[in-house]
Amino acid sequence: MKRGSSLKMALLLAASLAALLIGVGIGSVYVSPGDILAMIANRLFRTPLPEGLPPSYATMVLDMRLPRVLLAFTTGAALALGGTVMQSVLQNPLASPFGLGVSAGAGLGAATVIVLGLAGAGLGVFLLPAVSLACALGTVFLVVVIAARLDRGMSNVTIILVGMVLSLFCSAVMDLMATSSPTYSQRIQLWQLGSFSMKEWSAVWVLAPVTILGLVFFWGFSRELDVMTFGEEQARAMGVDLMKVKRLLLAAVAALTGAAVAFVGIIGFVDLVAPHIVRRWFGAAHRRVLPASALFGGSLLVLCDLAARTLTPPHEIPIGSITALIGAPFFLYVFFAGRKGR
Numbered sequence: 001m002k003r004g005s006s007l008k009m010a011l012l013l014a015a016s017l018a019a020l021l022i023g024v025g026i027g028s029v030y031v032s033p034g035d036i037l038a039m040i041a042n043r044l045f046r047t048p049l050p051e052g053l054p055p056s057y058a059t060m061v062l063d064m065r066l067p068r069v070l071l072a073f074t075t076g077a078a079l080a081l082g083g084t085v086m087q088s089v090l091q092n093p094l095a096s097p098f099g100l101g102v103s104a105g106a107g108l109g110a111a112t113v114i115v116l117g118l119a120g121a122g123l124g125v126f127l128l129p130a131v132s133l134a135c136a137l138g139t140v141f142l143v144v145v146i147a148a149r150l151d152r153g154m155s156n157v158t159i160i161l162v163g164m165v166l167s168l169f170c171s172a173v174m175d176l177m178a179t180s181s182p183t184y185s186q187r188i189q190l191w192q193l194g195s196f197s198m199k200e201w202s203a204v205w206v207l208a209p210v211t212i213l214g215l216v217f218f219w220g221f222s223r224e225l226d227v228m229t230f231g232e233e234q235a236r237a238m239g240v241d242l243m244k245v246k247r248l249l250l251a252a253v254a255a256l257t258g259a260a261v262a263f264v265g266i267i268g269f270v271d272l273v274a275p276h277i278v279r280r281w282f283g284a285a286h287r288r289v290l291p292a293s294a295l296f297g298g299s300l301l302v303l304c305d306l307a308a309r310t311l312t313p314p315h316e317i318p319i320g321s322i323t324a325l326i327g328a329p330f331f332l333y334v335f336f337a338g339r340k341g342r
Contacts, residue, residue, distance in 0.1 A: 005288050008281055012295050016073075019299040023069040023306050024061060028313070031061055040066075067201045071263070072305040072319075073298035074204065075196075076270050078211045078260040080297025082253045083271025084278075084289060085218055088225045089249050090156040091232075093334055096271045097257035100163040100250065103268070104170035105139025106132040106261040111174045111188050115181045129203075129262035136258030137251075139166055144250060154246060156232075193318030194265035196305050203263045214256040215294055221249060222286040229284060267320050269327020270297050270304075276334060 021033045034050075039058045041047045049058065082097040089095075097103075109132040118127055143163045144154070151158040174192075178185040218225070224245050227235045235242055261267070274297035275289070282288040301319075304326070308317040 005282060009288070009292060012281075012292055016295045016299045019302045020069055020073060023072070023302040024065045026306060026310060027065060029057070029060070031057060036061060063201075067204050068196045068199050068305070069302055070204050071199050071207065072196050072302045074208045074211045075260045075264055075267065075298075076274070076301025077294035077298040078207065078214060078256050079267065079270040079301070080274035080278075080293040081211070081214055081218060081290060082257040083297075084275040084286070084293045085225065085249055085253050086271070087275055088229045088286065089246060089253075090160060091229065092156065092160065093276065094272065094331065095160065096268075097253050098266075098268060098271070099160060099167065100143050100254065101139040101167040101170060102136045102254050102257045103261055103266045104167040104174070106136040106258055107192055107266055108139075108170045108174045108177075109133075109135030110191050110262075110265075111177045111184075114184045114187055114191070115177050126202075129206075129259075132262035133255075133258045136261065137254050139170060140250060140254035140258075142166060144247060154243060159246075159250075190318065191265040193320040194267040194323075195316070195319055196264055197309075197316060199264070207259055207263055210256065210259045211294070214252065215290060217252055218249075218290050219287065221245065222290065225249075225286040226284065265320070267301070267323055269323045269331065270301055272334070273327055273330050274300060276330075 021036060024036050025031045025033060035053055035057070038047070038050050038053070039061050042049050042058065043062055049055075079097075082102075083095075086095045086097055086099070087093055110128055112135075113128045113131050140163075143159065143166055146166075147154050147158045147162045150162070174188070178188040181188075224235070224240050227238045227240055228242075228245070232242055257271070274293050278289055278292045278296050282292050301323070304322040305319055308319045308322045311317060
């Protein structure tokens with residue numbers, strides 16, 4: 001990694017740590033970064049807390065704010081990684097995992113669990129995410145199978161079109177379930193907009209290792225992703241087995257994004273915004289872009305969640321609404337900038 005890129009990565013890492021401290025510290029009660037670090041040290045190493053610090057603050061910070069902020073960070077990192085890989089695999093600056101039907105499939109699974117009344121059962125904490133993830137993976141599996149039947153070469157256009165069709169179908173079924181079950185319609189709609197409210201450490205312990213494994217897995221395909229960015233013919237000429245690599249990467253993106261969506265609901269545009277901004281700073285090499293996208297996406301979602309819970313107290317804005325306010329104009333910018341470049 002070049003010296004300039006190393007400096008940029010160090011600055012991005014410092015900004016990410018600052019975003020985490022800001023996300024944990026700001027709320028109904030402000031907690032300084034020093035007190036936050038002292039509470040973490042007390043929990044981990046049994047060091048004494050600063051004098052005058054109420055014991056209730058430690059419970060609030062370590063058991064409520066910190067898991068929420070870390071879950072927001074890991075979710076943003078997972079979504080950003082998925083978007084980075086999808087844009088390279090499909091050679092489309094507007095591509096995202098949600099275009100493959102990941103979010104719609106996960107939403108359909110969540111709606112099914114909610115309507116059947118299973119979300120409140122003893123296994124409800126993990127049953128809803130498990131079913132959501134399974135449906136997300138199943139939807140992407142159908143996309144790949146149908147695309148392969150329609151086009152043996154599995155062209156990018158075919159994959160995108162099939163993904164859009166299945167995504168619309170799953171969304172239609174989900175809306176039908178919501179309207180036919182008024183008791184659960186509000187909960188389904190809230191899940192579709194995403195939320196980190198009332199999330200516990202259990203979600204962090206599951207999603208954080210999955211996100212790290214996803215980063216390591218995609219890192220191993222950095223060369224293939226670099227080559228695929230220049231087109232399918234170039235990739236074949238360089239000896240890349242496109243069919244095999246596409247299937248592996250699409251499955252991994254579906255698993256990573258599906259895991260994130262399964263815990264917090266549907267959150268859009270992070271997977272679009274983060275890769276574009278990071279590529280402007282770090283260039284096209286995926287060995288730098290992948291970790292940088294994870295850091296930037298995580299920090300972005302932490303700040304969006306902070307805005308969601310502090311802009312209109314005591315009410316909380318759905319996190320999906322905040323990301324859409326940022327992402328929709330950005331989507332238009334990328335779209336029209338791409339048309340000007342032609």
